[in-house]
Amino acid sequence: GQQLNQSPQSMFIQEGEDVSMNCTSSSIFNTWLWYKQDPGEGPVLLIALYKAGELTSNGRLTAQFGITRKDSFLNISASIPSDVGIYFCAGRVIQGAQKLVFGQGTRLTINP
Amino acid sequence: KAGVTQTPRYLIKTRGQQVTLSCSPISGHRSVSWYQQTPGQGLQFLFEYFSETQRNKGNFPGRFSGRQFSNSRSEMNVSTLELGDSALYLCASSLEVTYEQFFGPGTRLTVL
Numbered sequence: 539g540q541q542l543n544q545s546p547q548s549m550f551i552q553e554g555e556d557v558s559m560n561c562t563s564s565s566i567f568n569t570w571l572w573y574k575q576d577p578g579e580g581p582v583l584l585i586a587l588y589k590a591g592e593l594t595s596n597g598r599l600t601a602q603f604g605i606t607r608k609d610s611f612l613n614i615s616a617s618i619p620s621d622v623g624i625y626f627c628a629g630r631v632i633q634g635a636q637k638l639v640f641g642q643g644t645r646l647t648i649n650p
Numbered sequence: 651k652a653g654v655t656q657t658p659r660y661l662i663k664t665r666g667q668q669v670t671l672s673c674s675p676i677s678g679h680r681s682v683s684w685y686q687q688t689p690g691q692g693l694q695f696l697f698e699y700f701s702e703t704q705r706n707k708g709n710f711p712g713r714f715s716g717r718q719f720s721n722s723r724s725e726m727n728v729s730t731l732e733l734g735d736s737a738l739y740l741c742a743s744s745l746e747v748t749y750e751q752f753f754g755p756g757t758r759l760t761v762l
Contacts (some may be wrong), residue, residue: 571750580654580740580753581693587754626693628751637706638683640693 541565544627544641551617552649553625559613559644562628569630570603570610571638576623584625585612607632614646652677652741654754662760668706668729671757673723675743681705683751684716687738696739699724700747728759736761 544561551557554630561570569588573581585596587603587610594601600613610629614621655674663669675682683706686695697706699718716726722743729733738758742751 546697569748573753578758580742580755583750586750615762624751628693630748637695637698637708638751640685641691 542627542629542639542641544644546644548645548647550647550649553617553619555617557614557617557621557646558611559625560609561618561629561641562609563629563639564608565629566607566632567629568607568609568632569638570601571580571628571630572599572601572610572612573626573628574623575626575643581626617646617648619648619650622646654741654752655743656739656754656757658757660760661757662762663731664762665731665733666704667731668727669731669759670725670727671739671741671759673724673726673741673743673754675724675741676752679745680684680722681744681745681747681751682718682722683742683744684724684726684743685740687740687756688736693740696726698747705747723738731761733740733761735759 542561572584575581585601592603598615624643626643628638669683681700683698686694698706702718713729718724738756740756742753744751
């Protein structure tokens with residue numbers, strides 16, 4: 539089945555640093571979604587991407603839908619303590635069952 | 651607009667028992683998806699319902715079942731619980747099957 543490779547699995551950074559994470563797959567996707575999950579809560583949708591090459595921002599967050607339709611990245615600029623959490627990418631394949639496939643997550647830890 | 655609600659938030663069961671979890675989607679959303687989240691396996695898709703019909707199904711045994719009611723509320727049932735069923739069960743709703751999904755807070759199930 540379709541799989542998403544999300545990297546890195548974890549990041550330890552200093553407050554104020556920029557963060558970059560990405561997801562890749564061998565399958566072609568028609569939708570990329572980025573979520574953030576805090577402990578004990580459900581994932582919260584950050585950014586949705588629907589077109590190849592699309593670049594979308596949400597405050598300090600920026601995400602792009604790869605030209606090949608097989609990858610996406612998320613950048614966080616000037617990280618702050620509340621950015622701590624697990625970030626998930628999710629993609630919807632372009633063929634077959636239109637279910638969402640999730641990456642394994644990137645755990646972000648910030649040192650103040 | 652109220653978000654996705656899930657009940658109960660926490661549940662403790664013993665092996666062999668069965669359990670029913672409930673999800674109320676965002677008002678107007680007709681699609682409901684269920685996911686199992688464990689530390690080792692990440693977010694695993696269980697099934698997706700739209701207008702009371704199961705549209706997609708993940709690779710879970712038949713002990714996992716679900717249904718959707720005419721008001722879009724959904725339930726999932728797990729019969730003959732096993733220790734490995736301990737997980738956070740997340741429900742997500744969307745306007746249509748291919749739209750962005752919004753998650754509830756989850757039900758934390760512990761099987762003893």
